[in-house]
Amino acid sequence: MISLTLTGELEERLKAAADETDTTAPEIVARAVEHYLDLREVRLNSARAAAAEADKGYFVSQAKMHAWVDSWGTADELPPPEADINCFSTH
Incomplete structure (x- = not known):
């Protein structure tokens, strides 16, 4: 109680x-x-x-996120971006 x-x-x-x-x-x-x-x-x-x-160290870059969000509601809407940054990569 x-x-x-x-x-x-x-x-x-x-x-x-x-x-x-x-x-x-x-x-x-x-x-x-x-x-x-x-x-x-x-x-x-x-x-x-x-x-x-x-x-896990995988992220989507700001540029890809902006491009995706900017495409919302347009005739050429992009699919969600895939990770293009690996924080653990030695490159």
């Missing part, structure tokens, strides 16, 4: 939402916390995946 204190305005908004949706304030809070934690988990997993990908 967790207890929390809400400011007057937030408490009123929560009560109004509960009344409008025929649910209880604790149910709304529980759903909101679950939603927040789900989003947080997605963001963390995305960040971890991006870091693991970056650790």
